[in-house]
Amino acid sequence: MRVLLVLALVALGAGIGVLPRDDLPRRHTVVHGVPLDEVHPGTEGKHPGVVVAHGFAGSARLMMQFGDVLAARGYVVVLLDFSGHGANARPLGDSAGLQRDLDVAMTHLRGLADVDGSRVAVVGHSMGAGAAVRYGAAHPELAATVAISLPDASDVRADRPRRLLSLVGAAEFTGFRDASARAADVSGGREVVVPGVEHVSILWSPRTHREVVGWLDAAFGVSGGTGVPSPVRRLVGAGLLVVGFVLGFAPVVRLVAGGGWRRRAGAGVEPGSGVEPGSGVEPGFRSEVGTEAVSGPGGAGFEAGSRAGSGAGSGARAGSGAGSGAGAGAGAGAGAGAGARVGVGRAVAVAGVAAVVAAVIAAVLPTGLVPLAIGGYLIAFTTLIGLALAGYSGWRGRRTSANVVTAPAESIGGASAGSGGSGSAGADGGVSARADGSGSARADGSGSAGADGSGSAGADGGVSAEVGGRGSAGQVRAGWVRAGWVRAGLAGGVLIGYAGVAIAVPLQVGVTQAVPVGPRWWLLVLIWLGFTVLAYGAGRLTGGRGLGLLAVSAVVTLVLTAAAVGGLTNGFVLLVVPLLAVLMVWQAAWAEVLHRFRAPLWIAAPIGAVVVAWPVAVTLPLT
Numbered sequence: 001m002r003v004l005l006v007l008a009l010v011a012l013g014a015g016i017g018v019l020p021r022d023d024l025p026r027r028h029t030v031v032h033g034v035p036l037d038e039v040h041p042g043t044e045g046k047h048p049g050v051v052v053a054h055g056f057a058g059s060a061r062l063m064m065q066f067g068d069v070l071a072a073r074g075y076v077v078v079l080l081d082f083s084g085h086g087a088n089a090r091p092l093g094d095s096a097g098l099q100r101d102l103d104v105a106m107t108h109l110r111g112l113a114d115v116d117g118s119r120v121a122v123v124g125h126s127m128g129a130g131a132a133v134r135y136g137a138a139h140p141e142l143a144a145t146v147a148i149s150l151p152d153a154s155d156v157r158a159d160r161p162r163r164l165l166s167l168v169g170a171a172e173f174t175g176f177r178d179a180s181a182r183a184a185d186v187s188g189g190r191e192v193v194v195p196g197v198e199h200v201s202i203l204w205s206p207r208t209h210r211e212v213v214g215w216l217d218a219a220f221g222v223s224g225g226t227g228v229p230s231p232v233r234r235l236v237g238a239g240l241l242v243v244g245f246v247l248g249f250a251p252v253v254r255l256v257a258g259g260g261w262r263r264r265a266g267a268g269v270e271p272g273s274g275v276e277p278g279s280g281v282e283p284g285f286r287s288e289v290g291t292e293a294v295s296g297p298g299g300a301g302f303e304a305g306s307r308a309g310s311g312a313g314s315g316a317r318a319g320s321g322a323g324s325g326a327g328a329g330a331g332a333g334a335g336a337g338a339g340a341r342v343g344v345g346r347a348v349a350v351a352g353v354a355a356v357v358a359a360v361i362a363a364v365l366p367t368g369l370v371p372l373a374i375g376g377y378l379i380a381f382t383t384l385i386g387l388a389l390a391g392y393s394g395w396r397g398r399r400t401s402a403n404v405v406t407a408p409a410e411s412i413g414g415a416s417a418g419s420g421g422s423g424s425a426g427a428d429g430g431v432s433a434r435a436d437g438s439g440s441a442r443a444d445g446s447g448s449a450g451a452d453g454s455g456s457a458g459a460d461g462g463v464s465a466e467v468g469g470r471g472s473a474g475q476v477r478a479g480w481v482r483a484g485w486v487r488a489g490l491a492g493g494v495l496i497g498y499a500g501v502a503i504a505v506p507l508q509v510g511v512t513q514a515v516p517v518g519p520r521w522w523l524l525v526l527i528w529l530g531f532t533v534l535a536y537g538a539g540r541l542t543g544g545r546g547l548g549l550l551a552v553s554a555v556v557t558l559v560l561t562a563a564a565v566g567g568l569t570n571g572f573v574l575l576v577v578p579l580l581a582v583l584m585v586w587q588a589a590w591a592e593v594l595h596r597f598r599a600p601l602w603i604a605a606p607i608g609a610v611v612v613a614w615p616v617a618v619t620l621p622l623t
Contacts, residue, residue, distance in 0.1 A: 001251055008248030015240030019509060020233045024071050034104045035060065035087040039067035039077040040114060048119040048143070048220045049076045049109040053102060055126025055149070056572055057373075057619045059086030059513040062203070065231040066123060069209045072229050074222065076115045080105040081513070082128070084373075084621035089518030092373065092621040098131040099138075106135075119143055119220055123212060125203060126151060133183065136161025144219035146212050149176050149199050153183040164189030165215040167208055171198040173574070190215070199575045204232045238510025245502030246586065250593050252498055256491040257597055341543035342396070344551050350392055350541065351385070351552040355559035358384035363568040372523050373621045377569045382530035385556060389537030492603035499590075499610035507615060514618050524617035531609035535587070539601040546592025549608075553584035583612045 025040040037060045041047055050070055052063045060079035067077040082101050084092030093100075102122070110117035121144040124132030129147035136145035137160040145161035149168055156164070164187040168180035176199065184191035197205045209231045217223065342350070358381050367376030507514035516524050534556070535549065542548020557580055564573035587608040594604040 001254055004247050005251040008244045008246075008251065010244075011240050011247060012244035015237045015242075015244060015506070017237075018233055018240060019237035020068055020229075024068070029108075031108050032104050033088070033090055034083075034101050035081040036105055036108055037061075037064070037067065037079045038112070039064075039071040039079070041071050041074050041076065043074070045114070046116040047074055047076045047114055048121070048216070048222070049078065049112070049115040049117075050120070050216065051102065051105045051109055051122045052077055052079045053105075053122065053124035053128030053132055054079075054082065054085065055124075055128050057085070057576070057621060058125065058128070059619070061086065061508070062512040063125065065204060065234055066209070066212070068234075069213065069228055069231055070216070073213055073217070075216070076109065076112060078105050078109040078112075082131075084623065086513035087515075087517050089520075089622065091371065091623050095131070095134070098127070099135060102131055102135045106139075121145065121216055121219060123148070125149055126199065130155070133161055133164070136164070144216055146215060147180075147183060148208065149202060150179045150183055151176060153179045153186065156183045156186045158186060159188060161187065163215070163219050165211065166191045167202065167211060168193055169197040169199060169202040169205075170195045172202075173199070198578075200579070204235050206231060234510040238506040241506040241510070242502070242586075245498075245506070246589065249498070249502070249590055253491075253495065253593060253597050253599075256494045257599070258487075341393075342541055344542070344548055347538075347542050347548055348551050348555050351389060351538070351555040352559065354385045354388035354392070355381075355556050358382075358388065359559055359563040359568055363563070368623075370523070370526070371519060371623050372527075372617070373623050374570045374573065375523060375527060375616070375620050378616065379526050379530040381560065381563075381569075382534040382556075386530075386533030386535070386537035389541045389552070390533075391537075393537070393540040488600060488603055492599075492607065495603070495607045496610055499607050500614065503611045503614045504618075507618070512619060514614070516618055519622065520617055524613065527617045528606070528609055528613035531613045532606045535591070535605035535609050536601060539591070539605055544591065544595045544601050544604060546588040546590075546595065549591045550585065550588035553588060554581075557581055557584065579615070580612070583615065586611050 023042070025038075025042050027038045027040075029036050029038070050066075052060075052066045052070075054060060054063045060081050063079050067079055070077045080101055081088040082092070083090040083097055106120065106122070109115055109120060118141075121142055122132045122136055123146040124130070125148040129150040130152055132145055133147050133150060133153075134155040136142050137155050137157055140160065140162055142162060144163040144165070146165045146167070149172060150166055164183060166180040166184045166189060168177050168191070170193050177193070180191050180193075183189070192207075192211050194202055194205050194207050194211075197208075202208055206228070209228050213228050361384055362377050362380035365376075365380050367380050370376030370379060504514045534552075538549045538552040542552065557577060560569070560573060560580075561577050563569050564571050590608050590611070591604055594607065
């Protein structure tokens with residue numbers, strides 16, 4: 001744990017050190033409702049100026065590396081947030097609205113004291129490239145226009161816009177490559193295919209920035225200079241911050257939960273945890289004997305050291321893997337009121353069916369009422385899948401319990417159960433239970449459990465507890481006690497806050513606008529709840545393991561991609577699938593950490609959901 005903490009601090013320090021020093025004069029302003037960021041070269045005299053426009057779901061901060069590079073080269077740069085994007089809380093408008101925002105930025109640029117208003121140009125990416133081309137075609141006085149990942153060339157005319165440079169990534173979709181080639185051909189400009197990049201990564205490619213600087217230098221007659229600074233410093237710095245926060249998660253969980261890695265009954269406990277050594281009680285989130293007890297309509301299940309479930313009668317287990325039904329204790333950890341965990345293969349199949357159905361249903365729901373592009377669809381899609389997975393898990397648990405009650409069963413290591421008398425299960429050294437209210441378990445020592453509300457298990461030193469609420473394990477109840485709930489809730493709140501900082505800070509300082517504005521705050525909550533329900537349902541289905549959540553997330557991502565291809569949702573989803581996949585891997589890694597700390601699923605699910613929901617809520621355009 002100390003090693004992780006040291007590595008986390010090193011990564012955080014390196015990230016801060018890599019971020020560009022703020023040695024260029026900068027200013028943020030809002031003009032006619034349009035947020036503008038200025039970057040100045042810091043030298044005397046008049047300079048050529050450039051307006052930089054972002055794409056769909058982008059922001060001025062997403063394009064800030066262009067501000068860094070161009071200002072270092074001697075240009076005054078103004079970056080804008082289009083309506084519905086970044087710090088602009090106005091709803092996204094039509095093409096005319098984009099032109100209006102661009103005109104506000106260009107007028108502001110020309111009015112700056114250190115700008116030669118007759119020497120200006122515009123650079124745009126994706127949606128911003130389309131807006132820049134249209135603006136350049138309507139304003140022949142512009143010295144140059146640069147279009148990066150142009151989606152449509154319909155506004156290009158012969159010699160309009162003037163001096164057009166069209167850049168496209170070699171790994172972009174065919175439509176973008178075709179539009180780029182046509183724009184250069186019709187306008188008489190130049191096309192550059194940037195190798196090894198796609199629609200998003202083209203923004204940080206050194207080749208992209210060299211081409212932009214070279215094109216503008218030629219247009220303005222600029223020569224010499226100090227070269228092009230690295231455009232990836234912000235991104236690398238943000239990446240190192242993410243690594244630091246990810247590595248620091250386990251030490252923070254240990255700190256706020258007060259426990260170590262997963263321990264078995266009888267293992268060492270943390271000093272000051274309130275748990276007696278040898279009691280079999282897990283330090284950390286759970287204040288209970290063993291790990292988990294779940295009860296059914298007519299009795300309860302009890303365990304010391306692992307997992308047990310109970311159906312209509314009672315079950316006792318000491319450190320093994322068997323559950324119980326009405327007559328005895330055969331089963332695999334599932335009972336009435338508890339979900340049944342399935343393997344990864346079945347989880348993938350169930351998640352696939354649920355996701356396909358959810359994709360179709362979400363398409364017909366009034367998701368447009370949510371004022372966030374694609375946001376309403378994602379909320380419905382994730383919530384429906386999560387509810388379906390949780391429902392299936394509960395149904396399977398009840399079905400498993402019913403099967404155990406109605407028929408003898410043999411399970412782990414040879415176990416049998418009778419529905420009306422008594423039975424035995426030789427799971428881990430001999431376990432027996434009777435439906436008349438008494439039973440015994442001999443896993444590592446000795447123990448017994450009765451359906452009347454009391455029982456004991458001698459796993460690794462002897463632990464006893466009453467399901468009704470009394471017992472002897474350092475006076476800890478079998479199940480959640482009030483102090484345990486309060487402590488777990490507080491720990492969960494701290495970890496949710498940590499997750500928010502871990503995703504928002506790197507985004508804000510190195511990638512894009514991450515501080516919600518206007519309605520984005522409550523939209524963030526809705527999207528977070530949707531991904532929380534999805535994570536909870538996946539956890540119920542797979543036992544809360546990170547690998548299971550990752551498998552379910554992969555299926556959900558694939559179905560979402562297919563929905564975009566099939567026209568059920570916005571095709572923009574196709575461009576961000578790689579980023580969504582990275583976030584879900586992050587979520588799964590943290591889910592595994594929380595699982596090892598025995599965090600309850602109702603805490604683990606909302607923590608991991610933060611790192612996926614936050615970028616979605618702050619980047620998708622307001623509508």
